[in-house]
Amino acid sequence: RKEVEQDPGPFNVPEGATVAFNCTYSNSASQSFFWYRQDCRKEPKLLMSVYSSGNEDGRFTAQLNRASQYISLLIRDSKLSDSATYLCVVGHTGGFKTIFGAGTRLFVKA
Amino acid sequence: ETGVTQSPTHLIKTRGQQVTLRCSSQSGHNTVSWYQQALGQGPQFIFQYYREEENGRGNFPPRFSGLQFPNYSSELNVNALELDDSALYLCASSRYGVRQETQYFGPGTRLLVL
Numbered sequence: 001r002k003e004v005e006q007d008p009g010p011f012n013v014p015e016g017a018t019v020a021f022n023c024t025y026s027n028s029a030s031q032s033f034f035w036y037r038q039d040c041r042k043e044p045k046l047l048m049s050v051y052s053s054g055n056e057d058g059r060f061t062a063q064l065n066r067a068s069q070y071i072s073l074l075i076r077d078s079k080l081s082d083s084a085t086y087l088c089v090v091g092h093t094g095g096f097k098t099i100f101g102a103g104t105r106l107f108v109k110a
Numbered sequence: 111e112t113g114v115t116q117s118p119t120h121l122i123k124t125r126g127q128q129v130t131l132r133c134s135s136q137s138g139h140n141t142v143s144w145y146q147q148a149l150g151q152g153p154q155f156i157f158q159y160y161r162e163e164e165n166g167r168g169n170f171p172p173r174f175s176g177l178q179f180p181n182y183s184s185e186l187n188v189n190a191l192e193l194d195d196s197a198l199y200l201c202a203s204s205r206y207g208v209r210q211e212t213q214y215f216g217p218g219t220r221l222l223v224l
Binding site: 044045046087099103 | 152212
């Protein structure tokens with residue numbers, strides 16, 4: 001079993017749609033959680049950190065459920081520019097090993 | 111832009127050769143992590159350097175080694191290259207802390223092993 005698992009996708013949605021990505025992690029000692037975005041042939045860029053209380057940044061909402069070891073990302077009112085791969089990232093203290101999921105590809109169409 | 115730079119941008123090597131990739135961290139950052147990203151996969155953690163020492167390692171063989179310099183820049187060395195080493199190699203800089211700090215990635219080096 002992979003340490004961080006994401007919906008494989010791809011997700012094909014029309015502009016204006018709401019789309020949700022799910023991610024599960026296996027190591028209960030994980031302490032830091034992030035969503036990164038990666039455009040084709042580019043480096044990953046931080047989209048948002050994920051906090052236990054949940055957090056929102058504009059059209060993006062991230063949730064963390066430690067009991068279920070589950071992270072989610074909700075994108076509302078999708079834009080064409082949201083088309084990218086979304087990477088779920090889990091960090092551990094002690095060695096600072098960081099685990100990336102394989103990513104979920106999103107295509108937003110006009 | 112993140113301020114993290116990597117060189118070279120592209121590289122072609124043959125099996126059995128050795129390669130050195132370089133990374134300059136963002137100003138104010140003292141930690142560098144290296145990742146390997148194969149096509150269609152997420153980045154895989156190779157190792158992290160802090161205070162010029164390895165501070166955590168993923169499931170990569172010893173032929174993957176690194177260095178960090180006093181100015182916090184870093185090198186990734188891969189010996190005895192194999193075809194499966196073909197990938198995008200990313201470095202990320204961050205500030206060392208109790209929690210995993212946000213990492214800022216460089217543009218990567220694309221390595222092709224023939």
